[in-house]
Amino acid sequence: MGDAIDSATIDLQSVVKDILTTVEREREREIIARRFGLYDRRETLEQIGELLGITRERVRQLEKAILIRLRLAAEEDLPHINNIEKHFIRHLHDLGRVAKIQDLAQRLAPESKDAARAHIAFIAEIAPRLVLIEENDHYFTAVGIKEYGDEDKIKQHVSTIVATIKKHGEPLTIEQLHAKLDHDHPEHVRALASLSKDLAALKDKWGLTRWPTVNPKNIRDKIYVILQENGKPLHFSEISSAIKISEFRRKDVTTQAIHNELIKDGRFVLIGRGIYALKEWGYNKGTVSDIITEILKKEKAALHRDEIVKRVLKHRQVKETTILLNLQGKPQFKRVAKATYTLAPEK
Numbered sequence: 001m002g003d004a005i006d007s008a009t010i011d012l013q014s015v016v017k018d019i020l021t022t023v024e025r026e027r028e029r030e031i032i033a034r035r036f037g038l039y040d041r042r043e044t045l046e047q048i049g050e051l052l053g054i055t056r057e058r059v060r061q062l063e064k065a066i067l068i069r070l071r072l073a074a075e076e077d078l079p080h081i082n083n084i085e086k087h088f089i090r091h092l093h094d095l096g097r098v099a100k101i102q103d104l105a106q107r108l109a110p111e112s113k114d115a116a117r118a119h120i121a122f123i124a125e126i127a128p129r130l131v132l133i134e135e136n137d138h139y140f141t142a143v144g145i146k147e148y149g150d151e152d153k154i155k156q157h158v159s160t161i162v163a164t165i166k167k168h169g170e171p172l173t174i175e176q177l178h179a180k181l182d183h184d185h186p187e188h189v190r191a192l193a194s195l196s197k198d199l200a201a202l203k204d205k206w207g208l209t210r211w212p213t214v215n216p217k218n219i220r221d222k223i224y225v226i227l228q229e230n231g232k233p234l235h236f237s238e239i240s241s242a243i244k245i246s247e248f249r250r251k252d253v254t255t256q257a258i259h260n261e262l263i264k265d266g267r268f269v270l271i272g273r274g275i276y277a278l279k280e281w282g283y284n285k286g287t288v289s290d291i292i293t294e295i296l297k298k299e300k301a302a303l304h305r306d307e308i309v310k311r312v313l314k315h316r317q318v319k320e321t322t323i324l325l326n327l328q329g330k331p332q333f334k335r336v337a338k339a340t341y342t343l344a345p346e347k
Contacts, residue, residue, distance in 0.1 A: 010087055010108055012119035018079040019070070027052060028066050035063055037118040070126040078126070085129050089145055096191025098133075098144035098154055103194070133195065142195045158196050161189065165199065171207035171214050203247065219261045222248050223268065224278070233277035233317060236262055272317030283315055289326045291315050292333065293343065302342035
């Protein structure tokens with residue numbers, strides 16, 4: 001058997017090949033190779049059964065029996081198993097004790113990470129000190145250090161993180177999450193959170209995948225995140241520039257497309273020439289005269305024009321002359337004293 005492992009590099013394909021040579025029957029080697037996709041794509045029980053002329057159930061039984069034998073052999077003298085475990089565990093400690101299989105593959109074999117994922121999954125399935133987390137609707141395929149928990153315990157930790165974020169109701173940083181949970185280090189929390197398909201992160205803030213603040217899926221959501229991050233109204237061209245230099249996926253959108261979405265979405269309010277704010281900040285849709293009307297209705301009394309201008313400017317970024325022209329030129333406003341206005345009586 002070749003030297004498949006040294007202290008710096010690892011030849012996963014050679015390791016897997018050497019391990020498979022310990023399986024005596026060719027049919028059994030074929031089943032394992034095809035089920036894990038060790039040399040090609042993964043195949044289903046049905047596909048393998050059709051190829052070998054046996055039932056789906058028989059393929060499942062054989063796969064289970066082969067893996068049990070390999071796990072037992074790994075406890076004793078399976079080729080490379082001790083060294084490969086140490087290699088994996090060293091990297092897993094750096095990644096937070098557990099990692100998505102794609103992240104581990106990126107570290108171990110960046111030039112062939114797609115093939116490496118299958119090899120890593122196979123090794124983790126049989127190695128005594130590793131645990132494989134199977135992918136489903138809620139979890140990504142992952143590998144962990146068994147000393148810190150089996151598959152059920154790891155999934156329980158992840159579920160607790162999801163529940164904590166859901167209860168909080170808004171995104172949390174890893175440090176904030178760590179403060180709410182019982183884990184040794186924030187990086188352990190980050191590693192566990194990354195396993196969940198129910199969570200997403202943006203700029204190290206973690207939330208539910210359905211929350212646009214951490215997982216913006218369309219242009220409108222991205223606009224929302226940009227405005228919320230800036231905390232102040234922005235011109236649509238500024239929003240466009242911010243999206244283009246952001247960490248978002250698919251950020252090559254036109255300024256015109258962004259402007260169109262700002263007009264359509266009720267979350268955004270035009271408060272000046274091309275300047276938009278979030279409605280949740282207290283801004284309401286409407287013209288300058290609409291804003292003056294609301295101010296006077298709420299006051300239920302006449303107001304000096306300077307006070308009206310001051311209040312309108314809290315809602316709209318317009319010139320003072322625009323506000324004064326509306327006061328003086330609109331029939332719904334009546335001057336009752338010097339520079340003092342109220343609502344005109346309804347006719």
